[in-house]
Amino acid sequence: MAEDPHDWETETRLVRGGMARSPYGEISEALFLTQSFAYDSAEAANARFAGDEPGFIYQRFGNPTTQMFEDRLALLEGAATCRATASGMAAIHVALTGLLRAGDHLVAGRALFGSCRWIVSEWLPRFGVETTYVDATDLEAWKAAVRPNTKAFLVESPANPLLEVTAIGAVAEIAHAAGAKLVVDNVFATPIFQKPLALGADLVVYSATKHIDGQGRVLGGAILGAEPLMTEAYKDILRHTGPALSPFNAWVLLKGLETLDLRVRRQSENAAKAADVIAAHAKTRRTIYCGRPDHPQAAIIANQMTGGGNVVAFDLGSREAAFRFLNALQIVDISNNLGDAKSMATHPCTTTHRSMPEAERLEIGLTEGWVRMSVGLEGPGDLSRDISRALDAA
């Protein structure tokens, strides 16, 4: 009997899922740098445009390399359909605007990636979509925010930068009771450690720029979900507004997926060790890591995540101490990216979250002493030494 890729283990899905070989039998996925495609006859072109025959038409609609990336990620996530986008922000923008129209209402967890906050607070209102922000850990707040015109819920879990965790299944139930769709930004957990669709979410979005590339090279994004929702909500908007992922970037991301499980598991082991070093140091006021029993939502994490991830947040008490820590690092880079093979740390108040008004920052508990570290693949001994020395200097 023929192998069904849906029976494969995660590692096999990541290495072989979505593979569509050309007649040359290449082992490494082919990179199809082509904008358009030729048809055997005018009748064939007619049939393809009519949707009566399968096949590619134009790179903005689809491309064989991009399709392989989409099929591999869909297989990993357990989703019927994946649509790739040029960046994580394109994925979030399309995910929301495909669901919402003038007069609709969105409920969103208040701890969101900076650019997501901008889309929700500044951009959607221009098109007549209002949003209520809620404390995403408070189920009563989600319920209370629902209005008759609520069409979507948006949450990031764990959230940036303080790793707040939301009970995805419980929020999905509230959304569904209201007739709304739940969109989950799953970047911090990665598809290795959390499967929002299986927990009840309707749509998952990724910045593939982060762990899926994981080696600091390209931007990319993806939206995943079930049919017919994916086609109804996204087919036309993706074709006509043009946020297509470049096939070159899709190829880089396909190769990234091959090693995703290995990398994310090792990064998570390194992050757990780093979190222990950080938490044990006298200069640290507070450490938040999803793999530690003292995480405020540890019980929810035990229900919905299978690993702690690679991000650690910690409070050194003041901006000055945080800057002294960052400036004393010799191996870990000062950088705002995350999920990379190289460890990096940032001061959210003055970088990723600087455009967030202070009152809103305080609402999510983000004071000037917090540092966010994305732990990479360096040796754990070297990382411990670098972090301890920088903490001494803080």
Ligand SMILES: *Cc1c(COP(=O)(O)O)cnc(C)c1O
């Ligand atoms: C980076 C990031 C995004 C945006 O992704 P880009 O690929 O940079 O556009 C969205 N959400 C989260 C949680 C992120 O970390």
